[in-house]
Structure formats: C-alpha cells, structure tokens
Amino acid sequence: MGLKSSSAAANALSKALANALGLDMSEMEVVKAGVEAAKRAGVTLTGAFDDACASYFGSLWVTDNLGMRVLHSSKVEPLPVVLLLSGKTLLTESLSGRDFSPIRPYVEEAIRLALEGEWRKAALINGLVYSTYLGHPIEPFRIALEREAVVGLSGKGPAVFAVTDEPEELAEEWEQFGEVLITELR
Ligand SMILES: Nc1ncnc2c1ncn2[C@@H]1O[C@H](COP(=O)(O)OP(=O)(O)O)[C@@H](O)[C@H]1O
Numbered sequence: 001m002g003l004k005s006s007s008a009a010a011n012a013l014s015k016a017l018a019n020a021l022g023l024d025m026s027e028m029e030v031v032k033a034g035v036e037a038a039k040r041a042g043v044t045l046t047g048a049f050d051d052a053c054a055s056y057f058g059s060l061w062v063t064d065n066l067g068m069r070v071l072h073s074s075k076v077e078p079l080p081v082v083l084l085l086s087g088k089t090l091l092t093e094s095l096s097g098r099d100f101s102p103i104r105p106y107v108e109e110a111i112r113l114a115l116e117g118e119w120r121k122a123a124l125i126n127g128l129v130y131s132t133y134l135g136h137p138i139e140p141f142r143i144a145l146e147r148e149a150v151v152g153l154s155g156k157g158p159a160v161f162a163v164t165d166e167p168e169e170l171a172e173e174w175e176q177f178g179e180v181l182i183t184e185l186r
C-alpha cells in the first residue's frame with residue numbers, strides 16, 4: 001500500500017524485544033535494529049530508515065537510507081490529512097531490481113526541496129514522478145490540486161495523501177477512487 005506498516009511492525013517488534021530482554025538501547029538504536037530486521041525479512045528495498053524514523057518519532061525526516069544517516073528532521077504542525085487507499089496492492093518487495101535511474105534527476109530535485117524545508121513542493125514533485133513511472137492513476141492528484149491541497153504519493157503507493165484545510169470536501173470527491181480516511185500530521 002505504501003502506508004508504512006512494515007516500518008510500524010518492525011519498530012514495534014524491535015521495541016518489544018528490547019524491553020523484554022532488558023536491553024539498554026537508545027530510541028534511535030531501537031529504530032535501526034527494526035530497519036535491519038525489515039531488511040532481513042525482505043520487505044524493503046533500502047531499509048526504509050526514513051519511514052522507520054517518521055513512524056517511530058513522527059515529524060518530517062529526510063534520510064540517507066543506505067548510510068542510515070539523518071540529513072534533516074523538523075517538527076510539523078498537526079495539519080489535516082486525507083488518505084486515499086485504492087484497494088490495489090503493490091508490495092515494495094515486488095519493485096526489487098526495478099531500474100529507477102530514469103527518474104533520478106527529478107527525485108533528486110524533490111530531495112533538494114525537502115532539505116530546504118519545502119516539503120510541500122517536494123511531496124508533489126516526488127508523487128507525480130513516481131506515480132507516472134509506476135503507472136498509478138493521477139486523477140486523484142488533479143482533483144486535489146484543483147482544491148489547492150498539498151498532494152503526494154505515500155511511499156511507492158498506490159496510497160495517496162493530501163494535506164488540506166478542507167479534508168471533508170476532498171474526501172467526498174476521492175470516495176469514487178476507493179477507501180478514504182481523514183487524519184492529521186504528527
Ligand atoms: N511476503 C509477505 N508476506 C506477508 N506480509 C508481507 C509480505 N510482503 C510484505 N508484507 C507486508 O504487507 C504490508 C504492505 O506491504 P508494503 O506496501 O510493501 O509495505 P508498507 O505498508 O510498509 O508500505 C506490510 O506490512 C508488509 O510488511
């Protein structure tokens with residue numbers, strides 16, 4: 001789905017084991033152990049250290065996943081978010097070996113924006129580029145943009161998210177595409 005359940009499960013297991021075994025680990029060590037477990041389970045391409053940090057701590061994270069390094073982290077306001085779940089499944093492991101080099105220049109532009117704090121623009125560019133490359137429908141993006149929402153792809157999708165001041169209105173329009181949830185950034 002792209003909803004980070006692999007990271008949430010890995011974090012939960014890592015934390016539970018650390019507690020049960022009475023290990024003296026920092027929060028970040030717990031997260032990194034979860035990343036290692038997710039890699040060994042084969043449910044991630046890079047280890048998804050970015051998702052693991054966001055899932056564990058909340059906030060905005062830009063990371064170097066292969067080097068397991070934090071490049072940027074900052075708090076976000078609890079703004080309303082609409083999530084669209086199309087009902088289709090795309091497991092991350094199914095993208096293993098896929099060549100993403102054609103979209104590299106555009107994704108690097110999104111990373112540059114995110115590092116400058118421009119996460120709204122980064123989310124839109126990243127989402128449109130990955131959606132197009134992976135063949136996800138982009139009509140939900142068009143509708144969200146019409147409503148001036150900040151719209152993006154959740155992970156590799158197909159789940160889509162939008163940050164908007166009018167979540168109920170967008171949710172109603174997105175219902176034609178699948179299940180819709182309203183929550184908030186944390
Ligand atoms: N082979 C598998 N068997 C059972 N569960 C799996 C398998 N591959 C992935 N999953 C789990 O299915 C869920 C959805 O996968 P995916 O969309 O790849 O991850 P995420 O929700 O983290 O973006 C995740 O919790 C993932 O760990």
Ligand SMILES: O=C(O)C1=C[C@@H](OP(=O)(O)O)[C@@H](O)[C@H](O)C1
Pocket residue numbers: 001002003004005043044045046047048050051065092154155156157
């Ligand atoms: O497996 C990975 O390395 C990643 C998978 C994607 O997330 P999802 O698995 O949630 O789609 C992506 O957004 C993340 O930055 C890295």
